[in-house]
Amino acid sequence: MSLELWFSLLAICALGAMSPGPSLAMVMQNTLGGGRLCGVVAGLAHALGVGLYAGLTVLGLAAVIVHQPWLYRLVTWGGALYLAWLGIQALRAGGSADFDIVRQARDWRRAMRDGLLVALGNPKLIVFFIALLSQFVTADLSTHARWLIVATATVVDGGWYVLVALVLSHSRVLPWLQQHAGWIHRLTGIVLLGLAARVALG
Numbered sequence: 001m002s003l004e005l006w007f008s009l010l011a012i013c014a015l016g017a018m019s020p021g022p023s024l025a026m027v028m029q030n031t032l033g034g035g036r037l038c039g040v041v042a043g044l045a046h047a048l049g050v051g052l053y054a055g056l057t058v059l060g061l062a063a064v065i066v067h068q069p070w071l072y073r074l075v076t077w078g079g080a081l082y083l084a085w086l087g088i089q090a091l092r093a094g095g096s097a098d099f100d101i102v103r104q105a106r107d108w109r110r111a112m113r114d115g116l117l118v119a120l121g122n123p124k125l126i127v128f129f130i131a132l133l134s135q136f137v138t139a140d141l142s143t144h145a146r147w148l149i150v151a152t153a154t155v156v157d158g159g160w161y162v163l164v165a166l167v168l169s170h171s172r173v174l175p176w177l178q179q180h181a182g183w184i185h186r187l188t189g190i191v192l193l194g195l196a197a198r199v200a201l202g
Contacts, residue, residue, distance in 0.1 A: 005136065006148070006152070008136075009133075009136055009152055010152060010156065012132050012133075013152055013153045013156040013157070014156050014160070016128055016132070016157075017050075017156055017157045017160040017161070018160060021122075021124075021195065022083050022118055022122065022192060022195045022199075023046055023118055023119065023122070023161065024164065025086075025188050025191050025192055025195070026042060026046070026086060026114050026118045026192075027039055027042050027043050027046070027115070027161045027164050027165055027168075028168060028188060029086065029090055029114075029185070029188050029192075030042040030110075030111045030114060030115075030165075031164075031165045031168040031169050031174075032168070032174075032184060032185070032188075033185075034107060034108070034110075034111055035169055035174070036165060036166065036169035036174075037108055037111075038107065038110075038111035039162075039164070039165025039166075039168060039169055040165045040166070041108045041111040041112050041115065042111040042112070042114050042115035042161070042165070043115060043158060043160075043161030043162045043164065043165050044112075044115065044162065045111070045112040045113070045114070045115030045116040045119075046115035046116065046118060046119045046157060046161055047115075047119075047154050047155070047157040047158030047161065048115075048116060048119070048154070048158075049115070049116050049117075049118070049120045049125075050119050050125065050154055050157040051150055051151075051153060051154030051157075052119075052120065053119070053120075053125045053126055053129055054133060054149065054150045054153040054154065055150045056129075057126075057129040057130055057137070058133070058137055058146045058147070058149055058150055063130055065126055072123060072126075075120075075121065075126070076123045076199060077200065078121050079118075079120075079121025079123060079199055080121075080196045080197075080199040080200035081196070082117050082118065082121050083118070083121070083192050083193075083195050083196035083199060084192070084193055084196035084197075086114065086192050087188075087189045087190070087191075087192030087193035087195075087196060088189065088193070089189075090185045090186070090188045090189030090192060091185070091186060091189035091190070091193075092189075115161075122199075123199070124199075129153070133153070136149055137149065
């Protein structure tokens, strides 16, 4: 893969990662509720999910998911249900202005689960990779180049969401977020429920 082609891939992956959606809301929710550790773990787990879908695309298996209506529908509905569950959790958290950051920061397993399942439950990721990454995958592409594509997608996604978590958990930002945590949780919950409905309705 030429350097010019790789930069094109890098730009596409960056734009995909930076586009607002359920992933951003999920990382923000984990950072606000659990502090820097939970936000970073959620971002890294999300990147693992992205890397898995990128790997399936490189291997040609993602197309199988898209062309099997029942399997694609299963991913879609599973993702929608999980987003709805996260939205309800956020609305419930918004009912209280008190947040035990120290206690919730220890719950990094929940953050890992959220990051991984939000990525794997997002059918748009599959379509995104098939539509955009497939143009970089040719029959004569070397194994090294194929896994460079996977690594690029994974590192860019993880890097972006870790940066988001670090910014949101900054000593000047997090106290303000905690001060307005109730409203932020409510807003995030509404956004997540709206995104769940949008995913479910296609």
